[in-house]
Amino acid sequence: MSLYEGAQNKLSNRNHNRGILHADFDAFYAAVEQRDFPELRNKPVVVGGSPSRRGVVASASYESRKFGIKSAMAMSTAVRKCPEAVVVSPRFVVYREVSRQVMEVFRDITPLVEPLSLDEAYLDVTHLIADDITPPQIARNLKQKVRSKLGLTISVGVGSSKSVAKIASSINKPDGLTIVRPGGEIPFLYPLPVEVLWGIGPKTSAKLHLLSINTVEDLASQPLEILSGIFGSNATHIKEISNGIDITPVITQRERKSISSETTLLVDTSDVEDLNEIVMRLSGDVAESLLKKNMRGRTVKLKLKRSDFTVVTRQKTIPEKVQISSEIAESALELLNLELENSHEKYRLIGVGVSGFATSENLQDEMQLRFAGL
Numbered sequence: 553m554s555l556y557e558g559a560q561n562k563l564s565n566r567n568h569n570r571g572i573l574h575a576d577f578d579a580f581y582a583a584v585e586q587r588d589f590p591e592l593r594n595k596p597v598v599v600g601g602s603p604s605r606r607g608v609v610a611s612a613s614y615e616s617r618k619f620g621i622k623s624a625m626a627m628s629t630a631v632r633k634c635p636e637a638v639v640v641s642p643r644f645v646v647y648r649e650v651s652r653q654v655m656e657v658f659r660d661i662t663p664l665v666e667p668l669s670l671d672e673a674y675l676d677v678t679h680l681i682a683d684d685i686t687p688p689q690i691a692r693n694l695k696q697k698v699r700s701k702l703g704l705t706i707s708v709g710v711g712s713s714k715s716v717a718k719i720a721s722s723i724n725k726p727d728g729l730t731i732v733r734p735g736g737e738i739p740f741l742y743p744l745p746v747e748v749l750w751g752i753g754p755k756t757s758a759k760l761h762l763l764s765i766n767t768v769e770d771l772a773s774q775p776l777e778i779l780s781g782i783f784g785s786n787a788t789h790i791k792e793i794s795n796g797i798d799i800t801p802v803i804t805q806r807e808r809k810s811i812s813s814e815t816t817l818l819v820d821t822s823d824v825e826d827l828n829e830i831v832m833r834l835s836g837d838v839a840e841s842l843l844k845k846n847m848r849g850r851t852v853k854l855k856l857k858r859s860d861f862t863v864v865t866r867q868k869t870i871p872e873k874v875q876i877s878s879e880i881a882e883s884a885l886e887l888l889n890l891e892l893e894n895s896h897e898k899y900r901l902i903g904v905g906v907s908g909f910a911t912s913e914n915l916q917d918e919m920q921l922r923f924a925g926l
């Protein structure tokens with residue numbers, strides 16, 4: 553059995569029916585500047601610190617890359633390479649807002665979004681796949697939505713794992729769409745230079761070239777002992793991703809662990825009916841946020857601040873994930889009544905929150921249980 557067949561067998565032994573997208577803005581900061589200031593379009597725009605103050609390049613428009621300008625280069629070098637470059641100072645507030653907007657566009661497609669930085673994210677679309685819905689179609693739709701809603705282009709990679717999708721999105725920039733079909737991982741990866749793999753920077757790649765390891769195939773065919781000498785405990789992982797094997801899940805909501813709403817009362821109260829009504833209203837607010845983000849959670853939390861400023865929190869984890877107002881209110885009211893049963897306190901602040909969101913793994917488990925008729 554050839555190495556190729558061996559790796560392919562290994563691949564098919566794992567769950568490789570996933571549909572993972574990696575999306576990344578093209579020349580993010582520079583593209584936002586060109587969008588907002590039309591006079592910069594089609595010009596070699598470089599966003600970063602001033603050349604006279606030892607600034608570095610944060611983002612280089614594709615027009616400027618023809619001159620050899622790259623991110624992290626000294627701005628003085630960039631200007632030397634291209635004297636007509638237009639150097640623009642960054643507007644971080646704007647980039648953060650554009651980032652928030654693009655993540656919303658992603659979350660309109662699936663709640664399984666894992667942001668990696670301001671300008672890129674993984675999306676797990678496995679659960680959306682149907683006879684007439686394929687990951688490449690979802691990717692095309694995503695690119696089109698980002699273009700029409702934000703006026704910017706992204707490059708998207710489609711694959712059966714995060715590492716394949718990330719490599720795929722990076723090799724056809726700008727405005728790229730690279731599709732690696734299930735089973736096509738090895739023919740896709742093997743001819744590529746080792747630098748495409750996550751975590752192989754200039755220092756490591758120099759070491760690899762000294763050992764005549766230039767392509768992903770070269771890397772994949774190394775004995776583990778050689779790789780351990782270079783990558784330490786990461787060697788197995790490197791070997792696996794060189795063979796297109798990567799089962800790490802898309803992890804959502806890294807930045808957000810719960811969605812909640814709270815209110816401080818104008819007058820402290822112990823009135824059961826008032827408190828019930830407020831809890832129902834807050835449950836409605838939380839449900840609205842969850843629906844907008846297309847998220848469901850499993851844990852409902854109630855927060856109460858008493859007149860003496862002590863805070864009580866009570867939470868309940870339920871078997872079915874909740875999203876709508878009545879489901880959230882049911883648990884929150886139960887928690888409220890538990891608290892009120894043994895208390896004669898007045899309360900000054902009330903909050904309701906939902907956490908325990910879906911990750912691609914537990915969503916996948918759930919889908920499988922559903923298919924199994926459980």
Ligand code: DCP
Pocket residue numbers: 576577578579580581582609610611612623624671672725726
């Ligand atoms: N960034 C930075 N300094 C770096 C690298 C990046 O400040 N050394 C910022 C500016 C980039 C943004 O992060 O616009 C996104 O980084 P990317 O690596 O995705 O680079 P770009 O989006 O600019 O270009 P590409 O089209 O290669 O993705």
Ligand code: MG
Pocket residue numbers: 576577578579580671
């Ligand atoms: Mg980018």
Ligand code: MG
Pocket residue numbers: 576577669671672
């Ligand atoms: Mg990026």
